Amino acid sequence: MQTTTPSFETLNAYVDGELDTGHAAEVSRAIASNSELARQVAVLSQLRLSIAESIDTPLLKLPVQSSSGGRNVKHFLVAACVAGLLAVGAFLLEKASVGDTVAEWIPSAWEIHQAWDIAATDVPYPNNLGDLVKVSLIGGLVESYVPDLTSAKLTVAYVSKDVLYRGQQSLLVGYTGTRGCKVSLLVTGESAPLSDELTFFQRDQVSLYGWHVGHLDYMLMAEGMASERFRSIANAVYESTKIRLPMNPSTQTLLAESRAKSAPCVT
Amino acid sequence: MSTDHELRLEDYLGRLYGYAMSLSQNHDDSKDLVQECALKALGARNIPTQHSAYRAWLFRILRNAFIDKCRRRKVAETWVTDGTHLSSDNMEYFRGDERLINALSVKFELAKLPTAQREIIGLIDAAGLSYEEAAELLNVPIGTVMSRISRARHALVTAINGSNVQGLPVKRRT
Numbered sequence: 001m002q003t004t005t006p007s008f009e010t011l012n013a014y015v016d017g018e019l020d021t022g023h024a025a026e027v028s029r030a031i032a033s034n035s036e037l038a039r040q041v042a043v044l045s046q047l048r049l050s051i052a053e054s055i056d057t058p059l060l061k062l063p064v065q066s067s068s069g070g071r072n073v074k075h076f077l078v079a080a081c082v083a084g085l086l087a088v089g090a091f092l093l094e095k096a097s098v099g100d101t102v103a104e105w106i107p108s109a110w111e112i113h114q115a116w117d118i119a120a121t122d123v124p125y126p127n128n129l130g131d132l133v134k135v136s137l138i139g140g141l142v143e144s145y146v147p148d149l150t151s152a153k154l155t156v157a158y159v160s161k162d163v164l165y166r167g168q169q170s171l172l173v174g175y176t177g178t179r180g181c182k183v184s185l186l187v188t189g190e191s192a193p194l195s196d197e198l199t200f201f202q203r204d205q206v207s208l209y210g211w212h213v214g215h216l217d218y219m220l221m222a223e224g225m226a227s228e229r230f231r232s233i234a235n236a237v238y239e240s241t242k243i244r245l246p247m248n249p250s251t252q253t254l255l256a257e258s259r260a261k262s263a264p265c266v267t
Numbered sequence: 268m269s270t271d272h273e274l275r276l277e278d279y280l281g282r283l284y285g286y287a288m289s290l291s292q293n294h295d296d297s298k299d300l301v302q303e304c305a306l307k308a309l310g311a312r313n314i315p316t317q318h319s320a321y322r323a324w325l326f327r328i329l330r331n332a333f334i335d336k337c338r339r340r341k342v343a344e345t346w347v348t349d350g351t352h353l354s355s356d357n358m359e360y361f362r363g364d365e366r367l368i369n370a371l372s373v374k375f376e377l378a379k380l381p382t383a384q385r386e387i388i389g390l391i392d393a394a395g396l397s398y399e400e401a402a403e404l405l406n407v408p409i410g411t412v413m414s415r416i417s418r419a420r421h422a423l424v425t426a427i428n429g430s431n432v433q434g435l436p437v438k439r440r441t
Binding site for chain 1 (some may be wrong): 273292380392420
């Protein structure tokens with residue numbers, strides 16, 4: 001029996017299980033006798049699978065519905081007052097806690113930054129990683145977003161995922177520049193008292209940017225880099241990890257301009 | 268204690284999020300859309316009992332919430348009713364290297380597609396709707412859904428083939 005070659009649309013419907021039994025059997029026969037059709041089906045199946053995998057679904061919970069009517073107003077006011085007091089208490093506690101731990105966590109992050117050797121990096125990473133890469137880690141840490149910084153003339157020279165930061169397995173990405181710059185991006189679980197906002201920290205000679213996205217903390221460290229340039233890189237990396245999308249062309253231009261204006265790194 | 272409606276709704280949160288991401292391309296906006304959709308669904312008086320109708324109803328709530336959001340932000344979107352940019356020319360098979368197709372390359376290239384194409388992919392591939400359900404939701408014939416999904420996937424694999432996005436090889440320290 002002669003079979004006609006199904007169209008691309010029909011192959012899509014076949015992969016989606018949308019054809020009736022007779023039509024699906026006809027397409028199956030055509031696929032069995034045509035390797036190109038089999039390849040198309042494999043591509044579509046792989047695409048469907050990859051689309052499903054590409055969605056980083058967060059932990060979602062049903063919203064709590066507010067109760068109606070005025071009888072609970074008094075309870076609500078009491079609860080609001082208690083909540084307010086608790087919030088103030090928590091805020092003060094958090095402030096105190098941050099103050100206590102900043103001095104502790106910055107040096108340990110900086111130690112990791114200093115531990116990798118800029119001269120000994122022979123890792124054959126491609127200069128252009130793509131716009132952004134996603135790295136899955138073991139030990140409960142997944143979905144680290146590592147941006148491409150080639151527009152800032154920084155290339156990945158070192159990657160290690162078995163770095164221990166405050167007892168937690170972390171990812172270290174080391175970038176090197178062409179003028180002696182060394183930049184580290186440390187990605188870890190919620191180990192540092194970081195907020196969702198990009199924050200600059202300075203203790204003694206150490207300076208770094210830190211922020212929090214989802215269940216991950218990001219820390220960006222550089223040695224001897226002009227502060228303006230460091231800030232523009234931190235801003236770009238922060239935005240990329242936050243929106244989980246590549247840097248746009250204007251940001252890339254800003255990074256290139258910032259580098260052009262700044263002096264070489266001093267170590 | 269959770270009601271049947273709550274339990275049923277909870278099962279859909281992930282898929283609603285997938286669809287919301289295909290529309291908004293923003294993690295926070297998508298979470299907000301899912302919450303808004305869930306709130307409206309929980310507060311509804313007439314809840315469809317039939318499985319397929321319930322599903323279509325939920326996704327319609329989310330879609331409407333997204334359209335409202337666009338209107339509030341005064342985003343001039345023509346995708347809602349306009350599918351004319353999706354050519355009706357006969358489409359060729361995909362040429363290229365299927366080894367490039369993975370979650371990472373899909374994520375990047377999907378973000379660059381027009382909203383109408385992202386939406387149909389979101390409905391069929393991320394949310395798992397049937398062509399019939401998607402057609403009802405979009406208020407178009409099933410044939411249009413069939414055509415849109417194949418064109419959107421074709422555009423996606425073609426974009427992936429020209430992409431330079433790749434996973435980062437990670438070396439263990441010795």
